Amino acid sequence: MNRRSFLNTSAGILAMPSIAQMYQSLNEHLTKQQFNQHYDVIVLGVGSLGSATCYHLAKQGAKVLGLEQFDIPHEQGSHAGQSRIIRKAYFEHPDYVPLLDHAYKNWKELEKRTETQVYFPTGLLYLGRPDNLLLKGVHESANKYNIRVDSLSNAEMRKKYPQFKLPDDFENLIEPDAGFITPERAILLHAEQALRLGAHLKTKEKTLEFKPDAAGNMVVQTDKGTYTCQKLVITAGAWAGKLVPALAPKLKVTRQTLAWVQPKKWDDFELGKFPCWTIAVPGKESIFYGFPVLPAGKFEGPVGLKLGHHYQGLVSDPDHVDRNPGPEEEQNLVDFLQKFIPNGYQATHVVKTCLYTYSPDENFVLDFLPEFGNKVAIATGCSGHAFKFAAGIGEIMADLALKGKTEQPIGFLNIKRMM
Ligand SMILES: Cc1cc2nc3c(=O)[nH]c(=O)nc-3n(C[C@H](O)[C@H](O)[C@H](O)COP(=O)(O)OP(=O)(O)OC[C@H]3O[C@@H](n4cnc5c(N)ncnc54)[C@H](O)[C@@H]3O)c2cc1C
The missing domain is CATH 3.50.50.60 (FAD/NAD(P)-binding domain)
Structure with a gap:
């Protein structure tokens, strides 16, 4: 090849x-093995x-x-599902940051060894009220480990990323070196x-x-x-x-739902123009997240603006997962988009499921x-x-x-x- x-x-x-x-x-390679x-x-x-x-x-x-x-x-x-967010200002706990340094190093080594790209540094927005665990956790890890995270005023945010419609009391942060892995x-x-x-x-x-x-x-x-x-x-x-x-x-397996949707204007959401993002929605204990539209031909999988909701979905047996999410799960994602990224939603393209395995903490x-x-x-x-x-x-x-x-x-x- x-x-x-x-x-x-x-x-x-x-x-x-x-x-x-x-x-x-x-x-x-698999067919040539002798076990x-x-x-x-x-x-x-x-x-x-x-x-x-x-x-x-x-x-x-x-x-x-x-x-x-x-x-x-x-x-x-x-x-x-095509993409996974990678970030260092780890809101879950600063103790993960040294492991992330190690992981970033190894991803780069893998890319170098194979001359193949898996890491796409799009930048990652963290958006939500300043007292939310997401924003507080990002600050904590960034401060402790000197990770670059930039703050954007509401005016800067509207100018740079007009795709979002955010409440005035949101704090807007961006980690420029974050992005996604394929x-x-x-x-x-x-x-x-x-x-x-x-x-x-x-x-x-x-x-x-x-x-x-x-x-x-x-x-x-x-x-x-x-x-x-x-x-x-x-x-x-x-x-x-x-x-x-x-x-x-002690392990809880849950079915998670993610969607690829057709935005009103594709151009505004393309890779290169639109970053990865996370939003802590007031009143919800969880975050929504998403990716830019990835160009078909370079990235396989569904075409569209991909988003998901990071929360505990339906508890499932991994051998018997109902892969048809109910309409309310799709509606949850659509409602979110219409409120926070209104031009991001024209129609749903594909809804898929994936499994989380939760530990108690x-x-x-x-x-x-x-x-x-x-x-x-x-x-x-x-x-x-x-x-x-x-x-x-x-x-x-x-x-x-x-x-x-x-x-x-x-x-x-x-x-x-x-x-
Ligand atoms: C919707 C969704 C979004 C996510 N977003 C992110 C994100 O943005 N960033 C991020 O860092 N993480 C994200 N994650 C989490 C991340 O993808 C998982 O934590 C990670 O893939 C788990 O890896 P794993 O190796 O444990 O599981 P898997 O990748 O599923 O691998 C386990 C493998 O073991 C095999 N296996 C199991 N039992 C047996 C058996 N008895 N015999 C033989 N084979 C067996 C399975 O078939 C499977 O291939 C997301 C997950 C989901 C579902």
């Missing part, structure tokens, strides 16, 4: 191969975090098997790089259970075979509670499962905000598996909180 023919002019040096080409290339029965590490779930983990394990020279129940990537879990392309890159470095990946193979054997190995039973390994990493997203039943009562869990010593590491409880960390979490999970520790400050993401 001639990657140079997909040069992205905005980035200047990085390519944008189509998802179809990348998928085809990955599948050519073993024993591995250094087996990774259960090759999605956002699992693909990155396989890549970092293989990069460190481990013999790796990644097991994925569907295709790589797919639409049943938490990673589908999830499907990122997963395909991590998976393909893992394969190139000698990892084995099996798709359409569901892990049923795992347990230790008398020799000190872990035994993994799938619907197609049995494998053994020295260390296991669980990155099973919404299915983590099915593989680790002890965690199931909405922070991730990156740790060992205590009952197996340091044999089994798990990344779970992503609570709808982990994609931006995937490139960093992959290295963290590889270090936990191979070295038994990580240099990254993940103490606050310990599993004891869940016990």
Whole structure:
């Protein structure tokens, strides 16, 4: 494949191969594999975090098997939908910022290694009342870690971003270095790089259970075979509670709804003119967020102005998700747009669903499962905000598996909180 023919002019040096080409290339690699029965590490779930983990394990020279129940990537879990916001002034908690520095570094390394663009620095607006947790949290992280966040007066906001209709008592902040990552392309890159470095990946193979054997190995039973390994990493997203039943009562899987709509004037919302945005709506405990319109031909997936509502959706079983959201969920998004971005809505183009896996405090869990010593590491409880960390979490999970520790400050993401 001639990657140079997909040069992205905005980035200047990085390519944008189509998802179809990348998928085809990955599948050519997948068909050439010769599997073993024993591995250094087996990774259960090759999605956002699992693909990155396989890549970092293989990069460190481990013999790796990644097991994925569907295709790589797919639409049943938490990673589908064209774009994921990446930002550093982390309103959820400043302790995430060092992990974000690490993730940004690893995303850049992935882009450099593959000459392919996954990170699009559009800038990200944070809009809401100054006393809202979103705005307060952004200030806290930005101040503590010296992250550039600019303040816009109402007049500046109206001039620069006339697309928004905001109350006068809103504070308007923009983080210029924030933007979005393309999830499907990122997963395909991590998976393909893992394969190139000698990892084995099996798709359409569901892990049923795992347990230790008398020799000190872990035994993994799938619907197609049995494998053994020295260390296991669980990155099973919404299915983590099915593989680790002890965690199931603490993990809540919810169905989230997102929409791509047709704006009244496309030009006003195009990539390059319109940033990513988050709005804390007064009276609601949650935020709405969205992206610019991405040019068809360069970005696959639905065309339109994409937006979502970051809140706890319908609690669901990941194996039996009702993928048809009710009209009230679409209406929630339309009502929001008509109030805050009125020219953003002409008609609904596509409504899709995706899964969140909430931990009780909405922070991730990156740790060992205590009952197996340091044999089994798990990344779970992503609570709808982990994609931006995937490139960093992959290295963290590889270090936990191979070295038994990580240099990254993940103490606050310990599993004891869940016990
Ligand atoms: C609508 C929506 C919007 C979001 N927006 C953002 C955002 O803007 N920014 C951000 O940072 N994050 C965002 N997130 C969150 C982010 O996408 C998730 O936190 C992240 O994708 C979780 O990664 P994961 O690897 O845990 O799950 P997944 O990517 O779903 O991967 C888990 C994989 O494990 C596989 N698996 C599970 N069980 C088994 C089994 N038994 N055998 C074999 N394979 C198995 C699954 O099939 C799946 O492929 C959003 C999520 C959603 C749903």
